[in-house]
Amino acid sequence: MKKLIALVLALAMVATLGLAFAQTESVGGGTAKITVGNASKGETYTLVKIFDVKRSAEEGESIAYEGDIPTDLAGIFTKNATTGEITAVASAIDTTTGELTADAAKTIKTWAEKQTPVKDAVSDGSLLEFTNLPFGYYVVLTTQGAGAVSVTSTNPNATIKDKNTTTPDLEYKKVNGQDDYNAKIGETVTYTVGFKTANFNGTKRIIEYTIHDTLPAFLGNVTVTDITVGGTSIEAIQFNADKQIVIPWADNKGSASEPVWESKYANGAEVVITYTAKILDGAQVAGNGNTNEVDLSWKDDEGNPYEDEDHEDATVTTYGLALKKVSDEGTVLEGAVFQFPFYVKKTVASDGAYIYAFDTLPATFEEGDSADNYTNTITTPESGEITVKGLKAGDKVTVTETQAPSGFNKLAAPVEITPEVLTTTTTHKEWKIKDGQVVEDSVTEATTVVYNNDNLAVTPVVVINNKGTELPSTGGIGTTIFYILGGLLVIGAAVILVARRKAQD
Numbered sequence: 357m358k359k360l361i362a363l364v365l366a367l368a369m370v371a372t373l374g375l376a377f378a379q380t381e382s383v384g385g386g387t388a389k390i391t392v393g394n395a396s397k398g399e400t401y402t403l404v405k406i407f408d409v410k411r412s413a414e415e416g417e418s419i420a421y422e423g424d425i426p427t428d429l430a431g432i433f434t435k436n437a438t439t440g441e442i443t444a445v446a447s448a449i450d451t452t453t454g455e456l457t458a459d460a461a462k463t464i465k466t467w468a469e470k471q472t473p474v475k476d477a478v479s480d481g482s483l484l485e486f487t488n489l490p491f492g493y494y495v496v497l498t499t500q501g502a503g504a505v506s507v508t509s510t511n512p513n514a515t516i517k518d519k520n521t522t523t524p525d526l527e528y529k530k531v532n533g534q535d536d537y538n539a540k541i542g543e544t545v546t547y548t549v550g551f552k553t554a555n556f557n558g559t560k561r562i563i564e565y566t567i568h569d570t571l572p573a574f575l576g577n578v579t580v581t582d583i584t585v586g587g588t589s590i591e592a593i594q595f596n597a598d599k600q601i602v603i604p605w606a607d608n609k610g611s612a613s614e615p616v617w618e619s620k621y622a623n624g625a626e627v628v629i630t631y632t633a634k635i636l637d638g639a640q641v642a643g644n645g646n647t648n649e650v651d652l653s654w655k656d657d658e659g660n661p662y663e664d665e666d667h668e669d670a671t672v673t674t675y676g677l678a679l680k681k682v683s684d685e686g687t688v689l690e691g692a693v694f695q696f697p698f699y700v701k702k703t704v705a706s707d708g709a710y711i712y713a714f715d716t717l718p719a720t721f722e723e724g725d726s727a728d729n730y731t732n733t734i735t736t737p738e739s740g741e742i743t744v745k746g747l748k749a750g751d752k753v754t755v756t757e758t759q760a761p762s763g764f765n766k767l768a769a770p771v772e773i774t775p776e777v778l779t780t781t782t783t784h785k786e787w788k789i790k791d792g793q794v795v796e797d798s799v800t801e802a803t804t805v806v807y808n809n810d811n812l813a814v815t816p817v818v819v820i821n822n823k824g825t826e827l828p829s830t831g832g833i834g835t836t837i838f839y840i841l842g843g844l845l846v847i848g849a850a851v852i853l854v855a856r857r858k859a860q861d
Contacts, residue, residue, distance in 0.1 A: 398622020
């Protein structure tokens with residue numbers, strides 16, 4: 357009996373019962389009370405009775421448990437054949453703590469989940485009280501854990517603490533719904549971060565959650581568009597100067613000096629944060645892509661900080677293309693003008709590449725910007741190379757030569773280039789040119805053409821122009837014969853004229 361009482365008292369933790377904002381759930385039929393000292397908002401608490409308590413004539417001097425032992429609990433409790441008193445068997449009690457063993461507690465919980473409850477209550481986040489209870493030995497169940505409490509004649513009011521075994525958990529981070537998204541520079545992407553919550557960290561109430569994102573320099577115009585808790589939108593709190601979103605999780609119903617915290621949201625609710633960002637010019641082209649990471653932390657009502665050990669990240673990748681203009685003999689050509697199916701910034705980046713800007717020019721520009729800063733035609737420089745970065749891999753780019761270098765024929769057909777997924781950060785490409793064609797490396801007496809870029813991994817192609825030549829003559833007889841025939845006609849006419857005059861004389 358003493359061991360059972362010790363077990364019950366060990367599971368009951370004394371709390372201040374005079375706090376305001378209590379949620380009262382009346383059972384009826386008695387005068388006892390069970391208080392859940394740290395009830396989680398939205399959590400369902402189920403009260404199941406195992407045994408009755410028989411009070412003594414002295415009203416509290418002694419108690420005894422009576423009733424029938426459920427078959428499933430026969431290994432935990434035993435009944436005195438003479439007195440009918442129920443006690444816990446020695447093997448069900450941890451000799452060190454005096455509490456039920458883990459196996460015994462699990463067995464009781466499993467049994468209780470199958471029984472008809474005395475009372476169910478969904479917590480509003482405040483102190484939860486089951487009142488007007490008949491005296492007995494009860495189990496309080498939640499989806500988070502289970503506690504067993506005895507309401508005795510000597511202690512009619514008992515308090516338990518919800519074990520809240522579930523801890524907050526950072527679940528995922530996505531960019532446009534993916535772990536790795538292939539984007540153009542200038543594109544606006546959408547990030548989503550999801551995490552599971554708990555209203556308590558052990559027995560301490562959680563009062564705020566914080567999401568921290570590294571928000572690297574390749575992201576701009578970062579804007580939180582939505583935050584949902586359990587599927588319901590709340591205020592879209594923006595990132596602060598420390599790149600954090602801080603979500604208040606409990607309201608202080610007391611004072612600053614004597615706070616009384618009440619959870620704002622349901623225990624275990626999932627939080628989903630959605631924010632947009634623009635991919636900026638500084639994004640790394642190819643390689644390992646552009647990754648930003650988030651982590652989750654929280655603070656309890658005593659100001660103690662905690663952090664989820666897990667971190668989640670999402671990656672944006674972007675790629676590029678290049679062409680090298682050469683003659684049919686493999687010499688570099690400058691002065692070829694190409695038209696692209698999109699616009700780039702006229703000013704090249706420090707790595708020598710043109711930066712993708714728009715598919716089509718926008719109707720309006722930001723202050724200080726204009727259409728004069730962009731172009732869709734690029735002329736090959738002395739190197740014969742044009743490099744463009746910030747494109748999606750897999751998007752076919754059709755480039756048209758609008759003007760050939762002086763002395764060369766313009767291409768008869770467009771050039772097609774498709775940026776590829778590349779995990780390197782540099783580019784080295786060689787071609788063998790002979791008689792105006794790209795040939796196999798094994799061909800002798802061919803010219804080697806090289807594209808080399810130490811700064812970018814891009815997909816390059818070589819573009820060949822043939823020299824312009826005079827068309828051959830057709831071999832016609834020309835105009836000389838007409839001069840001869842004309843002369844003979846003139847002489848003939850003169851002879852006839854002279855002959856006629858002599859005949860007249």
